[in-house]
Amino acid sequence: MGARSTGREAALQMLFAVEAGGSSAPRVVATFWRETPGDPEGRAYADEVVVGVAEDLAAVDEAIRKASTNWRLERMARVDRNVLRLGAWELMNRPEVPRAVILDEAVELAKRYGSEESGAFVNGVLDRIAENLGRVDRDR
Template identity: 95%
Template sequence: MGARSTGREAALQMLFALEAGGNPASRVVATFWRETPGDPEGRAYADEVVHGVAKDLAAVDEAIRKASTNWRLERMARVDRNVLRLGAWELMKHPEVPRAVILDEAVELAKRYGSEESGAFVNGVL
């Protein structure tokens, strides 16, 4: 797995913890890396994603709301919602990364950590 792939996986775990615990992003990131080893490149990308999503959360959530016409963000499964946040933020902030790569990685994370329907749901929204 490449550095961005491992970074995305770590970022998803931190975004999930960030939403569940209500702690600031800096505290969630520090706690996560204290307890979890990570390669420097993957770690740097994960940190960028988590801090970026936290900073741009209103815009990211609004983009997801617009794309998910029949689903309220608050009613989405927590894993799906955070995979969507990760993917939407990357699409907004990293135009140099091919869309197909971002979508594929998000779908794979949704399949790995979400329900049976999560991969298709994330693919449809992103």
């Protein structure tokens, strides 16, 4: 697993902890790394994502709301919601990362940590977010 992949996995765990525990993103980041080893590149990416999602939460959640017409954000499973936040933030802020990579990584996280339907749900919502943002891979 590459550095960004492990970083995304750590970011998901931290985003989940931020939401579940009500602690600030910087506090969760500091606590997480005291208890969990991580390679420097993956760790830096995870920290950037977690802090970025926290800072841009209103815009990220609005993008998810617009793309998930049949699901209210508050009613989504916590894992799915946080995978979507991670993926939406990347789509909004990391143009150098191909759309397909962001979606594939998010789907894998959803499958690993979510329900049986999570992968398809996350894929559909993130695909709509990418379209709404005009994110098209060059080879598409």
